[in-house]
Amino acid sequence: MSHPANPPGFLLANLDKVRHWAQTRSMFTVTFGLACCAIEMMATGAGHYDLARFGMEVFRASPRQADLMIVAGRVSQKMAPVLRQVYDQMPEPKWVISMGACASTGGMFNNYALVQGVDQIVPVDIYIPGCPPGPQSLMHGILTLHDKIMSGEIAH
Amino acid sequence: MTDQKRRDKRNVDVWLTGTEEPGWLVDSTDEGAQKMAAHETAGRLLDQEGLVVGDDRVLDEDVAPEDELMIINMGPQHPSTHGVLRLNIELEGEIIRRSKPIIGYLHTGMEKTGEELTWLQGPTNVTRMDYLAPFHNELAYSLAVEKLLGIDLPPRALAIRILMTELNRVSSHLVALATNGMDIGALSMMLYGFRDRERILAFFEKTTGLRMNHNYIRPGGVAADLPPDWQDDIEFILDKVPPRILEYEDLLKANPIWMGRTLDVGVITLEECLAYSVTGPTLRAAGSGWDLRKAFPYSGIENYHFEVPVGERGDVYDRYRVRVEEIWQSLSIVKQAAESMPEGDYKTDDRKVAPPPRARIDESMEALIHHFKIYTEGFQVPEGEVYVAIESPRGELGAYLVSDGGSRPLRMHMRTPSFANLQGLPVMMADSLIADTVATIASLDPVLGDVDR
Numbered sequence: 001m002s003h004p005a006n007p008p009g010f011l012l013a014n015l016d017k018v019r020h021w022a023q024t025r026s027m028f029t030v031t032f033g034l035a036c037c038a039i040e041m042m043a044t045g046a047g048h049y050d051l052a053r054f055g056m057e058v059f060r061a062s063p064r065q066a067d068l069m070i071v072a073g074r075v076s077q078k079m080a081p082v083l084r085q086v087y088d089q090m091p092e093p094k095w096v097i098s099m100g101a102c103a104s105t106g107g108m109f110n111n112y113a114l115v116q117g118v119d120q121i122v123p124v125d126i127y128i129p130g131c132p133p134g135p136q137s138l139m140h141g142i143l144t145l146h147d148k149i150m151s152g153e154i155a156h
Numbered sequence: 157m158t159d160q161k162r163r164d165k166r167n168v169d170v171w172l173t174g175t176e177e178p179g180w181l182v183d184s185t186d187e188g189a190q191k192m193a194a195h196e197t198a199g200r201l202l203d204q205e206g207l208v209v210g211d212d213r214v215l216d217e218d219v220a221p222e223d224e225l226m227i228i229n230m231g232p233q234h235p236s237t238h239g240v241l242r243l244n245i246e247l248e249g250e251i252i253r254r255s256k257p258i259i260g261y262l263h264t265g266m267e268k269t270g271e272e273l274t275w276l277q278g279p280t281n282v283t284r285m286d287y288l289a290p291f292h293n294e295l296a297y298s299l300a301v302e303k304l305l306g307i308d309l310p311p312r313a314l315a316i317r318i319l320m321t322e323l324n325r326v327s328s329h330l331v332a333l334a335t336n337g338m339d340i341g342a343l344s345m346m347l348y349g350f351r352d353r354e355r356i357l358a359f360f361e362k363t364t365g366l367r368m369n370h371n372y373i374r375p376g377g378v379a380a381d382l383p384p385d386w387q388d389d390i391e392f393i394l395d396k397v398p399p400r401i402l403e404y405e406d407l408l409k410a411n412p413i414w415m416g417r418t419l420d421v422g423v424i425t426l427e428e429c430l431a432y433s434v435t436g437p438t439l440r441a442a443g444s445g446w447d448l449r450k451a452f453p454y455s456g457i458e459n460y461h462f463e464v465p466v467g468e469r470g471d472v473y474d475r476y477r478v479r480v481e482e483i484w485q486s487l488s489i490v491k492q493a494a495e496s497m498p499e500g501d502y503k504t505d506d507r508k509v510a511p512p513p514r515a516r517i518d519e520s521m522e523a524l525i526h527h528f529k530i531y532t533e534g535f536q537v538p539e540g541e542v543y544v545a546i547e548s549p550r551g552e553l554g555a556y557l558v559s560d561g562g563s564r565p566l567r568m569h570m571r572t573p574s575f576a577n578l579q580g581l582p583v584m585m586a587d588s589l590i591a592d593t594v595a596t597i598a599s600l601d602p603v604l605g606d607v608d609r
Contacts, residue, residue, distance in 0.1 A: 034240060132287075
């Protein structure tokens, strides 16, 4: 765990671990469902897959109460400024998961209408492949994000 | 306003084309064209003087002066708009006087992309339109291509198509119930609806490889045969899902809170449905028995016995009832299809359209050539244009294809039910309470991928 983001010294280093632990254990997601992936995101939050196991079942409607944005679906040119505004309204620290092929790269729609990858608008921490990614993939992405925050790899 | 008065004189303003000034005149902002029209625009004055005939606009002396009206914006990022629908709502106190849906936030350019894909690749594209009913999109497209080609399918392919689309109708209506419940506050309904959907999706995943966006129904048949023990899976679904549906009926059917939130809310009459080409459960809840499965049977659905549930009032409660009844009817069709599933091939034996079996490629030079041709340049479709419509869970889903004789469509257009149904939303919401907005939207069950494409 000798990542440059971790400050040196016993007290601060351990305080950082506590901070990371707190950040990962109660991550609130802003509802940003766009297309097919949003249905899989809802399925992940519902009873069968039960995202509540990771303390994440609360999808906040207001970006001001959220610290994770899951961009679930294709982002059109018309939606792009909306997405950026919602991202800007989220308080720090904040993370972004790009869910699915469309959000990550534009997917199969290489045309005039779609933003070819949401990382052109907001910084993305985790990309989840799939069209749409199943709930297992989404949970794997979320847990990978948790690991990265815990290890200090993603610093905020 | 009493109910009687409301029925007699509905102040429905639908932003008729031409009564609203074009965007570049109204405002210099990008969103100018999407603002609510002021009450004293020139077009509206002409309309009031009787110089322009609107279709059902009635002048209402009850309307408050403009400074007492408030316009609020809902969406596009709102948890209850089922995606990225945006609404402008004009309020007088708590009563909605006018509303205007603004769409296009999920415009994907699929109809343009469809012109770049071969006929066989087309279902990959259209299946992502209405992502709650992917099989129906694929079926409409495939039927249109097959009509242009003039080919007939083996009975097993037809039966598999019916089996999958009717299962898909059940899963789609379960999500409609789940989200409708969630929006009104019955949050447990959301968990239950998605739980049972998982059982059906597990079968879809086993058969097609994917939970959604299957690309399973293709021109010429289906992509693969049913898995070896598919009858056990169907039996499991038919065993587990019906008791749950009964349970949900117990939860909601006579629930006073549910009835209070849905009865006589979001009413649309049969005439208004026809005027705005609203189809599907919304039309049937208004009292019409119009179902394309009965009117223009496709894929052999005329061989199955089922009824078309019809409502009376055209309100949110009736739409909920119609959906639940349709789940029962679809489960009955699934049962019949599973019992009478014919043996045989699951795709046409026309080797110009459907690829040969894998084993034949090693033996036959001709099979290898056919396989190569289908997956490189694709098959050619005779010149012509065609429109085929099927009954999707949301209404009439039509595919309009134009071919110039090549291996790609010259033009592809989908007549999507959510887009037409959304036109009825301002009619349903006029003169209702703002608290009923989400109930009305949810009962319409729009899929924004279907609206914007």
